[in-house]
Amino acid sequence: MASQNLAAMLQQGKAAEVERICLQEFKKRGGIEFQMLSYYVQATVSLGKIDQTIELLKNMSAKMPDHGGLQDQLARLYSMKGDMDLALEHSDMAIAKAPDVPDFYNGRGNLFKYMNRFEEAREAYQKTVELGPQLPMAHLNLGRVLLKLERFEEAEKCFARALELSGDELALYSGYVGSEFAAIEQYDKARQMYAKGLEQYPEDGFLHEYMGMALRRLSRFEEADAAFRTAARIHPEKSSVYNHWALLKRDNGDFDGAEDLFQKAIKLDEKNAQAYSNYAALMRRKGDLTRANELYEVSLEIAPDAINTHCARAKIHKFEKGDAAFRDLARLLGNEWLSDFDRAKLQLALAKAMEDVGNYPAAFDLASKANVQFKKLRPFDIDKHKNYLVRVAEKFPKASALPPAKPELPRLIQIVGMSRSGKSLVEEVLCHSPEVFGLDEDKGFITEMNAFLGAEAFKSHSPIA
Structure with missing residues (x-):
């Protein structure tokens, strides 16, 4: 079966059918095509069969020890389980068996990026570009990690090249690039990227949704409302559109309108953890702390590792010794792959929990560590602060x-x-x-x-x- 047919089936949610077809093809051919193997893993992961897939691929690799694709997919699966040492080991094996395959270096870059080892990720992605200079994803990923390294001009050149190579996938890649700019709060650049995609694909609902998100951040509320309205017309059953539209209503002070949209988002997708969390934050602002806590609980049942939701709930939760919310914060704080920013946020949340249970020395210690980290992440610059005050004075020259x-x-x-x-x-x-x-x-x-x-x-x- 053609790979594009399998891709279409995955998009239609037919993961079990894709799994069955791939297994039949593996037996029939006696060999394993890399792209089909990738679709097989996508299907089994979506079905929650990570452990079974690992065992099957290990058996296959014993019979085909020189198949680098099997090792590459094993690296991906182990990373999903959080075993990064084994993931890197299998990534090394994949590259050793096929040192000229750009996809294997791309996978290695993804591992290092996930581990916040950005310079090593950059080296892996650079090798991907060298081996596959016509692959738009290679340039996109290199640009992404260059942003993390604050090498902004180089990143923009990579993004520009990715868009040049994207062809019929311009809408997809303009969305990718725009989202990268939005992640570093460059919302006007994000808006420009989404606009570029919409010039070619004016009925792309995803781009209208992303455009609305960027315009909201730019306080261009009427334009954002129009973008979300268009996205909802094109994708009336898409939960995330109503979730983001609700945030716009909230920002405008229309809390009743926001609540209606959050409820619609949840009705369309009962597993939309972000919608529950945002709805909880709205209830908190409305003063209904009981309802806010209930919504946070539902959100965390769906996404138990959502750090922002845990930290938001901590502000209104009354902690007691041994309660589940307390244990969750401690568990997340023990994750060695946390970013410095997430670690600091969790330390503050756990400090509040320690304060609630009366352990003030521990609370003070955690808050102090968080503050030290925030100082590193957001260093205070006295000269910039003075310049800021000068700008204020220039705008308000007299009382x-x-x-x-x-x-x-x-x-x-x-x-x-x-x-x-x-x-x-x-x-x-x-x-x-x-x-x-x-x-x-x-x-x-x-x-x-x-x-x-x-x-x-x-x-x-x-x-x-």
Whole structure:
């Protein structure tokens, strides 16, 4: 059977049929085509048969010891199980058996990238490009890791080359590249990439959804709303569209509209962990902590290793000694492949848990370690801070009274103070009044101020990013 037929079947969710066909072909041919082997592994992984597939491929490799593709797929499977030592061992074996196959170096780069060993990943991807200069994915992956290494100009050249080579897959690759820019908060560049794909494929619902996400981050709310509306028209059953659209409604203060969209996202996909987590955050902002906790619990049942969700729940969960939420944080913090940023976030969450159970020395130690890590990740630059203040002074050259508040608009109350000085407690007390609605630690003011000062203020001068 042609490989493209298997790919189409996988997209249609026919993994069991793909598994059956591949096994028949393996027996019939007496050999194993690399692409068919890849589809077979995709199918069995989606069916939850990782251990069975490992055993089968190990038996196959014993009969075909020179087949590098088997070793490459074993590396991939072991990485899914978290055994990176075995994954790298099989990756070495694949390359030793077939040193001129670009896919094997690409797989090795993926392993190193997952382990945050970015320079080694770059070397592997560079070799992929050398062996397969016409492969758009090779240039894309090299660009991705160059971004991690903050080699931005080189990364952009790689992305440009990937798009040149993408051909009929321009929409797909413009989505990939745009998402990479969005991941480093370069939302306007992301928007430009999505626009490039939409010029060729104006009815690509995925690109409209991504465009809406970028426009939301750029505070271009009307355009973002139009993009999500188009995405929903093209893909009315796609849960993620309604989840992201709900975030836009929330940002605009339309909490009822956001809640309706979160509920629709969950109805369309009961396994959408991110929608449950975002819905929980909305309930938290509305002051319904009981409902927020319930939604966080559902989200974590679906995605038990979602660090952001664990950290968000920790803010409102009352920890007790030995409870499952406490154990989950400790388990995740023991993961040696955590990024420094995720480790610091988990340390703060666990510090709050230690505080809840009265272990103040442990809480202080964890919070101190997190703060040291955050200081490394977000170093304070006094010169940039001074430049930021200069920009503020230039925009507000003289003192002036605020114009009278319009009676139809809500009055803004800003609570200002040092960290841990009781700002949240003051807000909580005020929110007991039905006339007060709390925004928690909303970053809208920071975002709007930086937009007012200019894009460069946010990138280079703002002490709060």
